[in-house]
Amino acid sequence: MNTYLRYTIFLFFLSIVLVFSGHSSFLKAQTIQSPIYTELPLGSVKPKGWLLHQLQIMRDGTTGHLDEVYGKIKDDNGWLGGKGDGWEETPYWLDGAVPLAYLLNDPVLKNKVNRYIEWTLTHQRPSGYFGPITKAEREKGATITVDSCQLGEDWWPKMVMLKVLKQYYTATQDKRVIPFMSHFFNYQLQSLKKCPIGKWTDWSASRGIDNAMIAQWLYSITKEASLLELAALIESQSFEWNTWLTNRDWVIRAAAYQDNENWMSRHGVNVGMAIKSPAITYQRTGDKKYLSGLSTGFHDLMTLHGLPMGIFSADEDLHGNDPVQGTELCAIVESMFSLEEIIGITGDIHYMDALERMTFNALPTQTTDDYNAKQYFQIANQVQVKRGVFNFSLPFDREMNNVYGMRSGYTCCLANMHQGWTKFVAHMWYGTPDKGLAALEYGPNQIVAKVGKTQQEVTITETTTFPFEESIQFAFSTKKEVSFPLQLRIPSWCKEATILLNGQKLRTEKGGQVITIDHTWKDKDKLTLELPMQAQFSTWGRNTRALEYGPLVYALKLGERWEKESQKEEGDYFNVFPVGDWNYGIVAKTVAEPVQSVSIKKVKPVSDQFIWNLTNAPIEITVDAKKIPDWKIVNDVAPSPVTERSGIYKGKVENKTEKITLIPYGCTKVRIVAFPVVP
Incomplete structure (x- = not known):
């Protein structure tokens, strides 16, 4: 080889190196970081004992029968070709009902949910577009292509259905799913230039990370580079969660203001989905700044808005750390799923512990024993459950956000709550x-x-019988x-x-x-x-203290008086009122020396038929407490008494010391969990 040819070849390769060295993000975008842990195929883990019973309750309740009892899904469903629901609620339901069917290996439920999957897979348009028949298709015979993408409909419900299809694929290995997704993602990549992710709704722009997540999962199978290009494009058109979680201004402003400005950026369910955004982006880019940003953002979120049961306030917006703020059920199950994804990517035990706390404390209390009614918003210090305005950023003019009902509050949670327990089991x-x-x-x-x-x-x-035994x-x-x-x-x-x-x-x-x-x-x-458990107190909003024993948080045991009523638009619902006094502060000595001061007693075994309720609470902890006479209900909630810097309440306290009983938070419906401290 002559010198000139060698020099020419050298310049050619040098030019390539220089070009790509100036585009390091391009280089990174052609690969993906291997997760620390890999998800197992759906069905690899089967529930046993009390967990099996929990899933059986769901199968026998709304998870297994929502399409029979809830008109929006029952009537002429859009995901079966009809004119009915074509937006999020049907995919939401399937996102929990599909894993339930395969975790229980239940043929009846499989047949039920697979009808929607079959219709979806067999009705993909030639362009790659999928989903319910659009208005333009139905009324004008339109054909949806890349050039006519505006005749399609919102990207958001498709993101949920993609999560459903991923789970279905890992359970069945149905060979149609991968080319189906590839065809759609190719259509989406071309269409986003004309029909960006937020064209139809801000919901899509706020939740685009779920879309990018599935594109990156598909890349791990097909190695199609265009999928990573698509994921980056979706992220660029979506809310800037990676920036917001890192720079701290966002979470601080959310704590300070509850106005109409940028409210979607502090919407609790959006936040629950978004906390996985830095981990998903890190997986695509390999840039560890995103993991650092995730750590900062999650810490700030739980510091400024965290509640004792392991979730942040979200009623519907982030609303500070006062124990009388509410949390939407959708925010819990979406945060759980985000943590499950984060755990796989990062392998960080901090998020494993957070998932455990959220699951065994916040999740069980927000549904009824039969899984047929739910609370839209739960409250940490919840001394009554009733119609009212409460202290929510979204009080809802029908005042139904705190009661237990099938359709009370917004019905997104009725459709979406099913993914909580099912995905937890799948990710153990x-x-x-x-x-x-x-x-x-x-x-x-x-x-x-x-x-x-x-x-x-x-x-x-x-x-x-964990989390009740060691x-x-x-x-x-x-x-x-x-x-x-x-x-x-x-x-x-x-x-x-x-x-x-x-x-x-x-x-x-x-x-x-x-x-x-x-x-x-x-x-x-x-x-x-x-895993030896030990009693300890943690500090929460308004200088309150919560008693923890192992993975569980303990709340005041109160009798419950249930009242059934009905509301025209939202149907039957339950109020729950306390039986017994709730206005107690825990004695300072007990808080200072919990191991020596509390009495822990196992009062009944945890059977395979265990239900999270007052009757079945297996452990009781007694502590010393005194009543605070002036602690009363104001505007439907029980605002925590003001304390000094030491954390001691200085107002009037009864002299008599009483023994009060605490039980696992998840077994309660009315309770105090964040206690003032009294002399």
């Missing part, structure tokens, strides 16, 4: 890059997975010995855990970490994880 275990398994959330379940270099199938049965047993079933690493989360609330193998002490580990046990596992091996 993850796969690891070294062909192992990670148990990151605990509860009774069984997992079947292929592990180790030989990809041998192993069954692990997790037996426990011991978790893992029983292994395998046809032959298999070597693989098993990771276990040691929660941050646990000071020191003990791990036993076949009854023999293996090791002890400090809390706040994920440990790895690399072992050759044999059939009938039994691994036991002991």
